[in-house]
Amino acid sequence: MAEELSTKWETPLTSEQNPHIKRGRYSHLTQTDKDVLSRIVEGRACTSGKELADANIDWLRIYRGTSPLLLKPKSTWEVSKILGYCHNRNLAVVPQGGNTSLAGGSVPMFDEVIISLKLMDKIISFNNLSGALVCEAGCTLQSLMDFLDAEGYTMPYRIGPKDTCQIGGNMSTNCGGMHVVRYGSRHAAILGLEVVLADGSILDLVTTMKKDNTGYHLKHLFLGAEGTLGIITKVSLECPVKSPSQHMLFIGVPSFQDVLKIFKKAKYDLGEILSAFEVFDETVMKLINKNLKLPNPLSGESPYYMIIATAGSNRRHDDEKMNAFLSQLEKEGAIQNGFKESRAEAMKHLWSYRERIAVALKREGICYKYDITLPHEKFFDVITELRGVLHPNSPCVVGYGHLAEGDIHLNVIMPQLDKEIQEKVEGFLYPWIQNLRGSISSEHGLGIQRRDEIVYSKSPKGVEVMRKVKLTFDPKGILNPYKVLPSWMDSELTQRNLSKL
Numbered sequence: 001m002a003e004e005l006s007t008k009w010e011t012p013l014t015s016e017q018n019p020h021i022k023r024g025r026y027s028h029l030t031q032t033d034k035d036v037l038s039r040i041v042e043g044r045a046c047t048s049g050k051e052l053a054d055a056n057i058d059w060l061r062i063y064r065g066t067s068p069l070l071l072k073p074k075s076t077w078e079v080s081k082i083l084g085y086c087h088n089r090n091l092a093v094v095p096q097g098g099n100t101s102l103a104g105g106s107v108p109m110f111d112e113v114i115i116s117l118k119l120m121d122k123i124i125s126f127n128n129l130s131g132a133l134v135c136e137a138g139c140t141l142q143s144l145m146d147f148l149d150a151e152g153y154t155m156p157y158r159i160g161p162k163d164t165c166q167i168g169g170n171m172s173t174n175c176g177g178m179h180v181v182r183y184g185s186r187h188a189a190i191l192g193l194e195v196v197l198a199d200g201s202i203l204d205l206v207t208t209m210k211k212d213n214t215g216y217h218l219k220h221l222f223l224g225a226e227g228t229l230g231i232i233t234k235v236s237l238e239c240p241v242k243s244p245s246q247h248m249l250f251i252g253v254p255s256f257q258d259v260l261k262i263f264k265k266a267k268y269d270l271g272e273i274l275s276a277f278e279v280f281d282e283t284v285m286k287l288i289n290k291n292l293k294l295p296n297p298l299s300g301e302s303p304y305y306m307i308i309a310t311a312g313s314n315r316r317h318d319d320e321k322m323n324a325f326l327s328q329l330e331k332e333g334a335i336q337n338g339f340k341e342s343r344a345e346a347m348k349h350l351w352s353y354r355e356r357i358a359v360a361l362k363r364e365g366i367c368y369k370y371d372i373t374l375p376h377e378k379f380f381d382v383i384t385e386l387r388g389v390l391h392p393n394s395p396c397v398v399g400y401g402h403l404a405e406g407d408i409h410l411n412v413i414m415p416q417l418d419k420e421i422q423e424k425v426e427g428f429l430y431p432w433i434q435n436l437r438g439s440i441s442s443e444h445g446l447g448i449q450r451r452d453e454i455v456y457s458k459s460p461k462g463v464e465v466m467r468k469v470k471l472t473f474d475p476k477g478i479l480n481p482y483k484v485l486p487s488w489m490d491s492e493l494t495q496r497n498l499s500k501l
């Protein structure tokens with residue numbers, strides 16, 4: 001993903017962009033701290049240069065911190081030693097995986113020490129009967145997909161930055177992606193975790209068994225916690241067998257009503273083999289054509305485009321189902337054009353249209369991303385209404401997403417950061433979502449970007465319980481501060497009177 005990071009945009013410091021957020025009462029890193037921490041990861045500490053600069057900036061190049069230290073541990077023991085030291089010294093830290101967060105969660109706000117899991121990339125075990133995979137948190141999604149492929153298995157999820165993102169980051173964000181409709185969220189496949197807690201102690205929840213009802217289901221607390229409750233060092237996951245029969249439809253659809261009709265029909269007609277149901281609008285297709293140099297694979301233009309994928313065990317049976325499904329859609333006039341693809345390489349190419357949308361949009365300008373869950377019927381209304389609200393300023397507003405879960409990625413693309421437009425967008429958007437009891441973060445998490453908007457999707461009691469959970473796991477607030485929980489809690493979470501602890 002290195003090419004995606006080359007842009008002329010000079011990212012301003014997050015602290016300067018958000019003067020209302022004050023640095024917590026953490027210790028400032030001294031030379032002695034640097035020496036002690038660097039010795040733990042002998043030869044794998046970084047105090048200057050491009051690697052440190054890149055680790056301070058998020059993928060969207062909207063958030064930038066000023067961490068003076070990047071540590072790259074190679075073992076749980078090293079992570080434990082680092083956190084133990086930081087806890088004693090009251091030093092704040094940011095766990096970092098592939099740094100592909102779209103919510104500013106993976107980079108420091110101020111000078112937090114960055115702990116990168118990238119060198120913890122070993123596969124520990126795989127059971128070819130149960131499909132239980134145990135690996136270190138820094139394994140990239142692609143490396144696990146490749147490993148499992150040779151075993152006749154696959155990962156139960158797929159997201160765009162698979163070469164870079166890591167399984168630890170995927171669990172910490174509870175990432176979604178293309179196959180939630182088939183395999184469920186990360187909560188469905190997780191078997192166990194190993195987590196280093198804020199004080200450096202190691203919580204071993206690794207198991208390869210599926211069932212375990214011995215009390216609270218602790219591992220689930222860390223999914224979606226975005227590194228605020230502990231650092232995940234190992235993951236145990238149940239992986240499905242690789243389907244020998246995979247097919248894909250790429251179709252152009254005349255209206256959103258037709259998109260919904262096709263969704264319902266796919267659930268009935270494709271049933272258990274349906275594995276992905278993706279949709280994007282015509283502006284997205286134009287930006288893919290322009291910024292990725294990928295031509296529209298269909299012969300004509302349409303207002304909406306869809307990728308529908310299936311994964312099953314019987315090629316002939318699935319082939320017949322997909323052919324019948326496609327010809328019925330044509331007969332009913334629900335699509336303008338489209339085709340079926342079953343060749344592995346050709347499908348991989350078509351997936352790149354969907355998986356690289358974020359890259360295509362980023363090349364257009366500064367991209368404000370809103371990743372929201374809405375009732376299916378309202379999926380694209382939000383785009384139309386927002387375009388109305390923003391007129392005559394008219395930044396580019398586009399939408400795409402995982403329709404099966406009602407998860408739309410709404411993007412507002414601007415030539416430069418524009419706080420006024422951002423406020424206008426959010427002033428309309430968040431109450432709109434709340435009215436529908438939707439979610440302001442479907443799968444990207446809250447990070448820095450959406451922490452204060454949590455109230456639009458969680459009740460005050462819900463936020464209060466989260467605060468108590470945070471204080472239980474991380475009483476000094478050293479783990480990924482200024483993220484997830486709202487800024488008005490900062491004074492308690494990051495500036496506590498340490499003498500009382």
Ligand SMILES: Cc1cc2nc3c(=O)[nH]c(=O)nc-3n(C[C@H](O)[C@H](O)[C@H](O)COP(=O)(O)OP(=O)(O)OC[C@H]3O[C@@H](n4cnc5c(N)ncnc54)[C@H](O)[C@@H]3O)c2cc1C
Pocket residue numbers: 059094095096097098099100101102105106117137158159160161164165166167168169170171172173174175176177178226227228230231232233355356358359443444480483
């Ligand atoms: C092009 C593109 C497409 C994307 N598509 C999708 C998509 O379809 N669905 C989706 O859900 N997301 C998507 N994302 C967002 C992102 O890739 C996911 O959130 C991903 O799971 C992050 O993994 P990462 O390893 O890069 O984590 P990072 O970005 O490094 O970190 C994410 C968060 O997790 C924490 N963290 C990382 N590793 C650990 C660890 N070991 N222990 C504890 N905390 C940790 C960080 O502190 C941070 O808060 C996309 C991003 C890009 C750039």
